[in-house]
Amino acid sequence: MNTQTHITASPLVADKDWWRGAVIYQIYPRSYQDSTGDGIGDLKGITRRLPHIASLGVDAIWISPFFKSPMKDFGYDVSDYCDVDPMFGTLADFDALIARAHDLGLRVMIDQVLSHSSDQHPWFKESRASRDNAKADWYVWADPEPDGTPPNNWLSIFGGSAWQWDARREQYYLHNFLTSQPDLNFHCAEVQDALLQTVRFWLDRGVDGFRLDTINFYIHDKLLRSNPPLPPEERDDSIAPRVNPYNHQMHLYSKNQPENIAFLERFRALLDEYPAAAAVGEVGDAQRGLEIMGEYTAGDNRVHMCYSFEFLSGDTPTAARVVDVLTKVDEAAPDGWACWAFSNHDVVRHASRWALGHDAQKAFATLLMCLRGSTCLYQGEELGLEEAEVAFDDLQDPYGIEFWPEFKGRDGCRTPMVWEKSNSFGGFSEGKPWLPVAPEHLTQSVAEQEENPDALLHHYRRAVALRHAHRALSKGDLSDLTANGTVVSFTRHDEGEEIFCAFNLSDDAAQIDRPAGQWQQLGGELSADVPEQGKITLKPWQVALARRVQT
Structure with missing residues (x-):
């Protein structure tokens, strides 16, 4: 293991909340x-x-x-x-x-x-060497059943049993993925x-x-x-x-x-x-x-x-x-x-x-x-x-x-x-x-x-x-979630900003009711027209975005 460390100063603002909406x-x-x-x-x-x-x-x-x-x-x-x-x-x-x-x-x-690690990791090489070494329990080892079969029926995502026989310890080790990816024992x-x-x-x-x-x-x-x-x-x-x-x-x-x-x-x-x-x-x-x-x-x-x-x-x-x-x-x-x-x-x-x-x-x-x-x-x-x-x-x-x-x-x-x-x-x-x-x-x-x-x-x-221009989209709450035929719509809101979002997930045109109140189209060419009254018409795969006008 390479133990060299190097602290890199980041010019980014140390914002603990940066990940939320990232x-x-x-x-x-x-x-x-x-x-x-x-x-x-x-x-x-x-x-x-x-x-x-x-x-x-x-x-x-x-x-x-x-x-x-x-x-x-x-x-x-x-x-x-x-x-x-x-x-x-x-x-x-x-x-x-x-x-x-x-x-x-x-x-x-x-x-x-x-x-899990590789079976080439020094930890596993030591662990498989014997049943009583310093890292003997760092991986998931188990004795076979009396008939020599694996200890249980667990399966690997990559196919077959999740247990692999090891002749050194005469035990099975667990691998949820490849046999060359032994599972680490988090109970240790x-x-x-x-x-x-x-x-x-x-x-x-x-x-x-x-x-x-x-x-x-x-x-x-x-x-x-x-x-x-x-x-x-x-x-x-x-x-x-x-x-x-x-x-x-x-x-x-x-x-x-x-x-x-x-x-x-x-x-x-x-x-x-x-x-x-x-x-x-x-x-x-x-x-x-x-x-x-x-x-x-x-x-x-x-x-x-x-x-x-x-x-x-x-x-x-x-x-x-x-x-x-x-x-x-x-x-x-x-x-x-x-x-x-x-x-x-x-x-x-x-x-x-x-x-x-x-x-x-x-x-x-x-x-x-x-x-x-x-x-x-x-x-x-x-x-x-x-x-x-x-x-x-x-x-x-x-x-x-x-x-x-x-x-x-x-x-x-x-x-x-x-x-x-x-x-x-x-x-x-x-x-x-x-x-x-x-x-x-x-x-x-x-x-x-x-x-x-x-x-x-x-x-x-x-x-x-x-998304970055509107906190309501990146960090806000979501409400009024609705499926109307092929159109899914919802409202995002945060700190006084409210944004209506509708998506026609279809090859066919659709119409939806315009939400009550005063709304202004948002997103430029990302959005269909949002009329001042009446229904919103969405072409196939078209989106409507609008921000509530504060009065």
């Missing part, structure tokens, strides 16, 4: 910008492209893992929590990235993978202490916050009780693909344990030692996701915000579905704070998942910026990139290789960012990229869209700017 831009470092020509993106590449991100008007970046790793799961299998993998650069490169980001007014969040206080020290390392280095991977997987049932079956009618493919037997269980004991709350409170207490650090947790659970989000974000001593998978699923957000999700969030997390995302590095890009045309993508971008909560944008989302088709021979994702062809994995959303169309690599690299650049993406490049006034890129900038 727009966070996710970067998948392997695929953002390559600076060396080896076909793999890196930290220097990210630094080079920070001006593009700043031009979007976002508040922060979230960088997926860049730590030392054997890359069996592309960085989500960490072998050193306190150093940069050489393929991405050095700690000095990271320092330079933070300094440049802060100069541009961008905060930096990094991906903390605390639930020393494990929690060691992980929190790695968090402090990056805080001392100047990071502004964290995205917490699989936040509800940290703690397992101490008694190792088997999970009950899940009735077929209750199975949901938002966390794992339909063909994965993981969907056949109700995961009562392998994750979501109540003891996790105490660890999250320790984590938050550490962050609160710093001027303005914040965290967003990923809740991976199909049955209790919103409930867990409410538990984890309640009060001011747990995680600042969480996101679940309601809008990362394959269910197209109709007006009725949006109302259903937002209502359930309000019920499950009345004291909490959501973080919304339509795309990320683990799911099919929403332009393809929901089969969205140009106007529909504009409508959903505006909707995202009007929701109560914080928001995440995934690299290329601002360009309207669709899911890339990756041939089996080009696949890198072990998840896709395991379940091909019924599930093609996550490579289709991880292909390189396209900056220009002057070469077949889209300006991403001078060498052959680690995943092929989708040919159809080249015409959607940043350079191409900069020259097109109607491009989605400019729309995202306008939508983000609108």
Whole structure:
């Protein structure tokens, strides 16, 4: 472990509340910008492209893992929590990235993978060496059943049993993901202490916050009780693909344990030692996701915000579905704070998942910026990139290789960012990229869209700017949530400002009643006309935004 520390002074205002309503831009470092020509993106590449991100008007970046790793799961299998993998650069490169980001007014969040490490981590190497060494209980070990089978029925998200036999200890170890990703034992206080020290390392280095991977997987049932079956009618493919037997269980004991709350409170207490650090947790659970989000974000001593998978699923957000999700969030997390995302590095890009045309993508971008909560944008989302088709021979994702062809994995959303169309690599690299650049993406490049006034890129900038221009949209409350046919509408309000928002989520025109009172159209070309009286007419996928006139 590299123990060097370096405190970076941030020119940003130390606002402890910056995260509330923030727009966070996710970067998948392997695929953002390559600076060396080896076909793999890196930290220097990210630094080079920070001006593009700043031009979007976002508040922060979230960088997926860049730590030392054997890359069996592309960085989500960490072998050193306190150093940069050489393929991405050095700690000095990271320092330079933070300094440049802060100069541009961008905060930096990094991906903390605390639930499991790589099997190449020194902690695991020591733990598996014997049953009585200093780290023997740092991972989840269990004796076999009398017949030699695993201790219970827990399943891995990546397929098969969540238990792997180890001949050294003649025991099984738990892995909720790949066999090369053993789960850390959070019931061991020393494990929690060691992980929190790695968090402090990056805080001392100047990071502004964290995205917490699989936040509800940290703690397992101490008694190792088997999970009950899940009735077929209750199975949901938002966390794992339909063909994965993981969907056949109700995961009562392998994750979501109540003891996790105490660890999250320790984590938050550490962050609160710093001027303005914040965290967003990923809740991976199909049955209790919103409930867990409410538990984890309640009060001011747990995680600042969480996101679940309601809008990362394959269910197209109709007006009725949006109302259903937002209502359930309000019920499950009345004291909490959501973080919304339509795309990320683990799911099919929403332009393809929901089969969205140009106007529909504009409508959903505006909707995202009007929701109560914080928001995440995934690299290329601002360009309207669709899911890339990756041939089996080009696949890198072990998840896709395991379940091909019924599930093609996550490579289709991880292909390189396209900056220009002057070469077949889209300006991403001078060498052959680690995943092929989708040919159809080249015409959607940043350079191409900069020259097109109607491009989605400019729309995202306008939508983000609108959110930041009105506190009611970024930090305010939401009320009057209604689904009227294909139109979802609500009101956002804060400190005397009231904004009416309506979205026609349909290929057909629609009309809605104008809210009572005096209203002024808001958002310029983002909005349809809002007449002084009568109904508001919305074209297909059109939005209406209006601010109440104060009398």
